[in-house]
Amino acid sequence: MIKCLKGNVIFAEEKNKLKVMPHSYLVINNERSAGVYESLPEEYKNAPVEDLGDKLIIPGFMDVHLHAPQWLNKGVGYSEELLPWLQKYTFPLESKFADIKFAEKYYKLFVDELKSSGTTRACIFASRHYEATKLLIELMKESGIGGYVGKVNMDRNSSEELQETYEDSVKETTMLAKEYSGDDNALVKFILTPRFVPSTTSELMTKLGEIAEKYNLHVQSHLDENVDEVAWVKELHSDIPTFTEVYEHFGLLPDNRTVMAHCIHNNDREIEVLKKHNTFIAHCPLSNFNLASGIAPIKRYMEEGLDVGLGSDISGGHTLYMPVSCVAAVSASKIYHVSHKEYSPLTFAEAFYLLTKGGGKFFGKVGSFEEGYECDALVIDDSNITSIDGMTLEERLEKFIYTGNRGNIVRIYCRGKQIK
Numbered sequence: 001m002i003k004c005l006k007g008n009v010i011f012a013e014e015k016n017k018l019k020v021m022p023h024s025y026l027v028i029n030n031e032r033s034a035g036v037y038e039s040l041p042e043e044y045k046n047a048p049v050e051d052l053g054d055k056l057i058i059p060g061f062m063d064v065h066l067h068a069p070q071w072l073n074k075g076v077g078y079s080e081e082l083l084p085w086l087q088k089y090t091f092p093l094e095s096k097f098a099d100i101k102f103a104e105k106y107y108k109l110f111v112d113e114l115k116s117s118g119t120t121r122a123c124i125f126a127s128r129h130y131e132a133t134k135l136l137i138e139l140m141k142e143s144g145i146g147g148y149v150g151k152v153n154m155d156r157n158s159s160e161e162l163q164e165t166y167e168d169s170v171k172e173t174t175m176l177a178k179e180y181s182g183d184d185n186a187l188v189k190f191i192l193t194p195r196f197v198p199s200t201t202s203e204l205m206t207k208l209g210e211i212a213e214k215y216n217l218h219v220q221s222h223l224d225e226n227v228d229e230v231a232w233v234k235e236l237h238s239d240i241p242t243f244t245e246v247y248e249h250f251g252l253l254p255d256n257r258t259v260m261a262h263c264i265h266n267n268d269r270e271i272e273v274l275k276k277h278n279t280f281i282a283h284c285p286l287s288n289f290n291l292a293s294g295i296a297p298i299k300r301y302m303e304e305g306l307d308v309g310l311g312s313d314i315s316g317g318h319t320l321y322m323p324v325s326c327v328a329a330v331s332a333s334k335i336y337h338v339s340h341k342e343y344s345p346l347t348f349a350e351a352f353y354l355l356t357k358g359g360g361k362f363f364g365k366v367g368s369f370e371e372g373y374e375c376d377a378l379v380i381d382d383s384n385i386t387s388i389d390g391m392t393l394e395e396r397l398e399k400f401i402y403t404g405n406r407g408n409i410v411r412i413y414c415r416g417k418q419i420k
């Protein structure tokens with residue numbers, strides 16, 4: 001079925017330039033965009049048109065790294081850095097997801113908030129629990145938004161309640177891989193999720209590499225987030241030159257199918273390894289600020305041709321509402337620029353690209369309105385945001401991203417289907 005939305009359409013076709021089309025038609029052919037037109041082409045003349053007046057029509061937001069169980073901890077514990085924070089806040093909370101009733105109550109609220117935030121695709125860590133992970137996959141399917149959900153693997157250096165055995169980890173991961181792989185077109189898919197190197201034994205990482213290969217799974221994890229973490233990985237795997245190469249060694253950087261969160265302290269050698277495998281980078285500036293982890297050289301990654309998207313990293317980050325991460329990405333790049341003059345700060349257009357088309361690339365042809373892209377769209381009513389008459393559409397978009405909120409998102413489409 002073909003339908004058309006008429007409004008002020010804005011999207012990021014290129015990395016550093018917004019495509020702005022006032023009072024234009026976004027043509028939706030079933031799941032995909034059939035293009036944006038200033039006047040409706042003859043072939044679509046009979047298609048129904050909904051006129052949205054002066055509202056903005058933009059792509060859905062992409063969140064390429066977050067932890068669903070940690071949603072309950074957002075806004076708490078930021079006087080600690082990563083490793084003590086995990087022990088003190090994260091592991092005790094995640095262990096509660098062994099209780100399926102507890103998981104059901106809070107995962108429902110989490111999915112509702114994720115959806116109302118305008119995020120149409122997300123790459124999600126659940127906890128290490130099989131039942132609760134399965135439940136989260138099902139709740140995501142019901143919600144109408146898409147992405148990846150993974151059961152966390154962790155068989156060393158955890159808390160007593162949360163740590164799993166090698167045998168259980170392999171068994172439960174394989175069950176989920178069998179249940180949720182094979183359908184390339186599924187809107188919600190399973191993703192292999194070793195928590196990070198210190199949490200997984202060499203034996204388990206070897207097996208997970210085999211499972212990734214066998215079921216053609218995508219992989220998500222954390223990389224070079226915190227200096228103490230990097231030193232710990234060096235201690236645990238002194239025979240492997242770098243953190244990145246530990247994942248590579250165990251087959252956990254499958255080409256074009258891996259997303260690594262943070263990538264703050266990577267050296268040149270590691271960047272070459274990421275390029276070799278076309279590894280996707282999840283930039284999580286709010287988390288990096290909150291846990292004093294550092295600032296990732298995002299402009300360098302973009303210039304070197306690596307794919308980058310933005311992650312809320314709940315609960316390292318404190319909000320699921322992705323425009324806050326978009327603004328933080330700009331801020332982080334400006335602070336980075338002060339001590340690295342060779343890399344200019346991100347422009348607003350570049351940050352909006354990361355928020356939409358950049359992050360969307362991890363999910364397929366998602367995050368843009370170019371013809372053939374899966375149509376994820378938000379309709380924005382910014383009439384309650386005080387603006388000066390005559391402000392351009394680019395300025396209105398920037399103002400909405402910086403000063404708007406969930407209430408300005410009046411409609412949401414995922415894969416061509418209206419879900420709000």
Ligand SMILES: [Zn+2]
Pocket residue numbers: 065066067222261313316
């Ligand atoms: Zn994380």
